[in-house]
Amino acid sequence: MTYGFRVVANPLVGTLDAGADPGADPGADPGAWGASPTADVLAFHRRLPGYAATPLLSLPGVAARLGVGELVAKCESVRFGLPAFKMLGASWATYRALCARLGGEAQLGEWHDMDDLSRLVKPLLPFRLAAATDGNHGRAVARMARWLGFEARIFVPATTTQARIDAIGSEGAEVVVVDGGYDDVVTRSAREEGRRCLVISDTSWPGYADVPRWVIEGYATLFAEIDDAFGRSSRRRPDVVVVPIGVGALAAATVRHFGSDAAVIGVEPTDAACVTASALAGRPITLAGEQRSIMAGLNCGTPSPVAWPVVSRGLAGFVTIDDDWARDAVRTFACCGVEAGETGAAALGGLTALVRQGRASALGDLVHERSSVLVLVTEGASDQPAWRKILGTELVGG
Numbered sequence: 001m002t003y004g005f006r007v008v009a010n011p012l013v014g015t016l017d018a019g020a021d022p023g024a025d026p027g028a029d030p031g032a033w034g035a036s037p038t039a040d041v042l043a044f045h046r047r048l049p050g051y052a053a054t055p056l057l058s059l060p061g062v063a064a065r066l067g068v069g070e071l072v073a074k075c076e077s078v079r080f081g082l083p084a085f086k087m088l089g090a091s092w093a094t095y096r097a098l099c100a101r102l103g104g105e106a107q108l109g110e111w112h113d114m115d116d117l118s119r120l121v122k123p124l125l126p127f128r129l130a131a132a133t134d135g136n137h138g139r140a141v142a143r144m145a146r147w148l149g150f151e152a153r154i155f156v157p158a159t160t161t162q163a164r165i166d167a168i169g170s171e172g173a174e175v176v177v178v179d180g181g182y183d184d185v186v187t188r189s190a191r192e193e194g195r196r197c198l199v200i201s202d203t204s205w206p207g208y209a210d211v212p213r214w215v216i217e218g219y220a221t222l223f224a225e226i227d228d229a230f231g232r233s234s235r236r237r238p239d240v241v242v243v244p245i246g247v248g249a250l251a252a253a254t255v256r257h258f259g260s261d262a263a264v265i266g267v268e269p270t271d272a273a274c275v276t277a278s279a280l281a282g283r284p285i286t287l288a289g290e291q292r293s294i295m296a297g298l299n300c301g302t303p304s305p306v307a308w309p310v311v312s313r314g315l316a317g318f319v320t321i322d323d324d325w326a327r328d329a330v331r332t333f334a335c336c337g338v339e340a341g342e343t344g345a346a347a348l349g350g351l352t353a354l355v356r357q358g359r360a361s362a363l364g365d366l367v368h369e370r371s372s373v374l375v376l377v378t379e380g381a382s383d384q385p386a387w388r389k390i391l392g393t394e395l396v397g398g
């Protein structure tokens with residue numbers, strides 16, 4: 001059985017600080033980023049309930065099968081008790097947006113834990129957080145709202161599975177199903193912003209760039225943990241990093257962290273490959289139609305304008321994959337004792353397709369018997385029934 005995929009070297013690859021992209025929102029100028037606040041972000045996350053660094057696992061058997069020197073997986077199956085990495089960005093962005101609302105961090109006052117923080121934001125009540133989501137980001141925003149004593153209104157596309165809707169609802173959020181795809185949901189959620197409501201979006205639009213930039217900043221903790229784990233082990237640091245792409249926020253954080261130290265490869269579903277299509281077009285474009293991949297977190301039709309200037313110049317290339325690559329990767333991870341959902345397994349699916357394509361192909365020279373590859377496993381079984389169904393089927397494709 002052969003599964004569809006495509007490997008694309010990034011035609012826009014170049015320096016990271018080469019000025020704003022003409023197709024992007026002016027607020028998305030890379031110059032607006034400033035220095036990375038990793039220490040502040042990490043200190044913030046450490047004050048949240050249940051903070052713990054997620055595991056960095058070596059997978060020598062899978063590395064041998066793929067013919068790469070080393071394969072290491074950063075596993076986000078459980079993050080603050082939720083099954084995805086998304087809380088890192090949602091919590092930091094919410095915090096920064098609240099500080100801005102209240103006149104600055106100094107105005108907010110000193111706090112040590114979530115009880116303190118929720119007391120400090122009490123004057124805002126009644127207050128609500130709103131977000132658009134394919135599942136994980138919205139659930140994280142809903143959790144943050146619950147911790148702070150706020151309400152949450154989370155908008156999801158009509159294709160969202162009941163398990164994902166229920167998971168968001170279990171955080172106490174009102175879930176609003178929007179007729180349309182992710183882009184329609186984002187447009188709908190943007191209307192919620194007001195005196196008693198903050199919109200916490202992981203993608204940007206003209207005039208709305210700060211919050212999505214803070215979401216990207218929030219992912220710095222994941223990379224600080226990776227550095228720490230590599231620093232404490234004898235493992236070689238990665239020279240290739242493979243990351244799943246939805247709107248490109250996580251990929252932007254990856255590129256910002258690794259810079260020229262590693263080649264960063266993005267993985268997208270075949271029919272939701274908006275960043276790949278944009279790179280080929282030389283400017284951000286919106287895909288026609290709806291995106292219906294089982295890699296639900298990657299079902300996005302438009303790159304985030306804030307992420308675009310970073311990913312368009314910083315990614316080495318892309319692998320676009322059919323859903324069956326993700327299914328196989330879910331099973332491979334499960335055989336190694338790693339719980340990875342369909343979106344979470346996408347990076348390994350893309351890496352497997354890339355290796356299958358061979359050395360002579362685009363990007364093929366990056367993955368070989370001496371390379372050290374890091375895959376970001378961004379999600380556990382966030383849709384349990386779907387995950388179990390995949391594990392219950394026969395392993396095909398190899």
Ligand SMILES: Cc1ncc(COP(=O)(O)O)c(C=O)c1O
Nearest residue numbers: 136246247248249250297378379
């Ligand atoms: C589990 C998971 N992985 C990866 C992504 C992609 O992240 P981004 O949209 O920042 O590209 C998402 C987005 O929702 C996700 O939920």
